[in-house]
Amino acid sequence: MIELYHVQKEFRGRRVLWDVTFQMSRGEFVFLTGPSGAGKTTLLKLLFRAERPTDGQILVNGMNVGAMSPGRIPELRRTMGIVFQDYKLLPTRTIFENVAFVLKFLGVPTQERKRRAYQTLRMVELHHRLSAFPEELSGGEQQRVALARALINEPELLIADEPTGNLDRRLAEEVMKLFTAINVRGTTILLATHDQDLIRGSGRRCLTLDRGRMLEGLVESSVPPQAPHRDPGTPPPGGDAP
Amino acid sequence: MSGQRTSALVALLDEAAQGLWRARRMTVVSVLQIAVSVFLVGVFFLTAENLRGVVDTVKDESAVTVFLKPGAAEEEKAEVERLARESRLVARWRRVSTEEAGARFATSWKSLSRASSSLASSPFPETIELDLLPDAIQSEALRGFLPLLATRKGVDDVQFDVDWIRRLRGAVALIAVWGGAVGLFLAVGAVFTIANVVRLTILLHRDEIEILRLVGAPEYLIRGPFLIGGLAQGFLGGSLAVGVLYLSFRAVLRYVATTHNVLVGVFVVRFLTPSTCVLLMVGGLLAGVIGGAIAVRKKHLQG
Ligand SMILES: Nc1ncnc2c1ncn2[C@@H]1O[C@H](COP(=O)(O)OP(=O)(O)OP(=O)(O)O)[C@@H](O)[C@H]1O
Ligand SMILES: [Mg+2]
Numbered sequence: 001m002i003e004l005y006h007v008q009k010e011f012r013g014r015r016v017l018w019d020v021t022f023q024m025s026r027g028e029f030v031f032l033t034g035p036s037g038a039g040k041t042t043l044l045k046l047l048f049r050a051e052r053p054t055d056g057q058i059l060v061n062g063m064n065v066g067a068m069s070p071g072r073i074p075e076l077r078r079t080m081g082i083v084f085q086d087y088k089l090l091p092t093r094t095i096f097e098n099v100a101f102v103l104k105f106l107g108v109p110t111q112e113r114k115r116r117a118y119q120t121l122r123m124v125e126l127h128h129r130l131s132a133f134p135e136e137l138s139g140g141e142q143q144r145v146a147l148a149r150a151l152i153n154e155p156e157l158l159i160a161d162e163p164t165g166n167l168d169r170r171l172a173e174e175v176m177k178l179f180t181a182i183n184v185r186g187t188t189i190l191l192a193t194h195d196q197d198l199i200r201g202s203g204r205r206c207l208t209l210d211r212g213r214m215l216e217g218l219v220e221s222s223v224p225p226q227a228p229h230r231d232p233g234t235p236p237p238g239g240d241a242p
Numbered sequence: 243m244s245g246q247r248t249s250a251l252v253a254l255l256d257e258a259a260q261g262l263w264r265a266r267r268m269t270v271v272s273v274l275q276i277a278v279s280v281f282l283v284g285v286f287f288l289t290a291e292n293l294r295g296v297v298d299t300v301k302d303e304s305a306v307t308v309f310l311k312p313g314a315a316e317e318e319k320a321e322v323e324r325l326a327r328e329s330r331l332v333a334r335w336r337r338v339s340t341e342e343a344g345a346r347f348a349t350s351w352k353s354l355s356r357a358s359s360s361l362a363s364s365p366f367p368e369t370i371e372l373d374l375l376p377d378a379i380q381s382e383a384l385r386g387f388l389p390l391l392a393t394r395k396g397v398d399d400v401q402f403d404v405d406w407i408r409r410l411r412g413a414v415a416l417i418a419v420w421g422g423a424v425g426l427f428l429a430v431g432a433v434f435t436i437a438n439v440v441r442l443t444i445l446l447h448r449d450e451i452e453i454l455r456l457v458g459a460p461e462y463l464i465r466g467p468f469l470i471g472g473l474a475q476g477f478l479g480g481s482l483a484v485g486v487l488y489l490s491f492r493a494v495l496r497y498v499a500t501t502h503n504v505l506v507g508v509f510v511v512r513f514l515t516p517s518t519c520v521l522l523m524v525g526g527l528l529a530g531v532i533g534g535a536i537a538v539r540k541k542h543l544q545g
Pocket of ligand 2: 042
């Protein structure tokens with residue numbers, strides 16, 4: 001599904017990715033982690049051609065992403081769902097429109113769009129805020145709208161950049177359950193996060209970037225699913241709940 | 243496939259409508275701007291078309307009136323008729339007696355007829371009217387023909403103001419040229435207005451356009467709404483202009499009719515023909531499309 005060979009990326013002569021090589025097969029659910037500024041977002045951007053590699057080759061779903069003509073980029077992106085680190089919601093449109101918009105250019109009829117947008121927003125527990133605008137939502141709510149938008153067209157590949165960064169522990173776990181369910185249905189997932197708890201509990205393959213270099217195959221499956229460690233800032237699950 | 247295409251078109255139109263609505267204040271401004279331009283061009287068209295109408299009326303009725311001296315002899319009248327018969331300029335002629343002239347005046351100038359009937363003797367001399375052939379006015383021969391008539395015995399005066407028609411025709415041509423020039427100028431202005439409004443909208447929604455691209459929106463859904471928006475603004479502006487032009491035309495006509503009764507009777511004043519109206523609306527529409535296309539072509543919309 002995703003293949004990278006000796007990928008380099010420089011921004012105005014400053015190298016941020018060094019000789020990155022890895023493969024992901026269809027149906028896999030892989031974490032991408034590493035300290036802030038390691039190059040996670042940059043790596044993901046290369047996959048949907050928001051950036052072009054300085055060197056190396058990138059294949060996504062059989063398409064040579066680095067070399068493809070600009071005219072084919074929309075086609076590439078429509079096969080994926082992308083959750084952006086900064087959400088990228090349309091400020092002048094309601095939550096509902098933000099989510100349903102993606103279906104508009106896939107030729108889905110209005111009624112079907114409404115139904116699916118509602119369903120998807122219910123999955124992220126935002127079905128009661130359909131007519132709100134993004135700026136009226138909290139950071140975590142916006143993040144969930146971004147997630148709903150990425151999921152609505154049931155993409156073959158889901159690329160998520162810190163999709164739980166603004167969520168509390170309970171919601172983060174709900175979202176992870178959602179990802180797992182989607183993955184079971186066949187969607188390939190690449191999820192960038194520096195939340196070690198999420199990774200530890202999952203027993204999934206994890207790629208680690210460190211200052212632009214890929215530390216290959218750090219699979220943390222040996223860690224028991226119920227990790228005792230918690231962020232000091234977040235309350236234990238169900239602590240505040242009635 | 244066709245269902246898919248239909249819904250893509252619906253999506254496109256929907257996006258365009260939403261875009262116009264979101265930027266409604268700017269939409270109104272550019273619609274008005276186009277409307278003003280088209281309106282002014284319309285005023286020129288209207289003036290030129292009506293003046294041309296006047297020229298045509300005059301040309302249709304281009305008759306030379308030969309005023310006879312009171313008590314002119316029959317042979318003298320026959321001489322004028324002989325000249326008319328032999329001239330290649332004249333289609334037909336007829337004698338108009340004093341009584342006939344008086345009656346004719348009475349029917350076309352009702353309000354004045356009472357005054358004329360009270361006069362002791364009819365003020366209208368006997369005349370011979372020569373209807374000229376359509377091309378006669380342009381003919382050089384007319385210049386020689388008129389003095390020839392005027393110098394016949396028994397002829398008092400020959401009336402045919404060629405200069406007046408020439409001058410009017412010159413004025414019509416001038417108005418048409420000026421109308422064209424001003425119209426072109428205004429059209430260019432309208433195009434740039436729309437281009438700027440669309441460009442401004444694009445700049446304002448730059449982030450949004452970037453997001454649309456990131457989620458895989460096809461190019462036609464990104465550029466299309468701006469083009470359609472320009473088209474719609476242009477068409478609305480053009481239609482508004484034609485509508486307002488018609489209403490002001492009616493208002494002016496009603497005002498003139500109540501104050502200057504006589505004028506309206508003499509000149510048949512018409513509004514623009516339907517095809518000219520359509521032309522004006524299409525002109526507005528084209529200005530909109532071209533403006534939109536210019537803006538959409540700009541670098542900041544390139545992927
Ligand atoms: N457009 C850009 N121009 C110049 N430098 C950039 C650009 N984008 C990213 N960088 C640099 O590339 C490096 C990697 O950035 P990136 O956003 O990929 O990190 P990250 O791993 O996603 O970090 P975080 O966990 O904080 O999101 C950083 O040093 C950043 O300054
Ligand atoms: Mg990042």
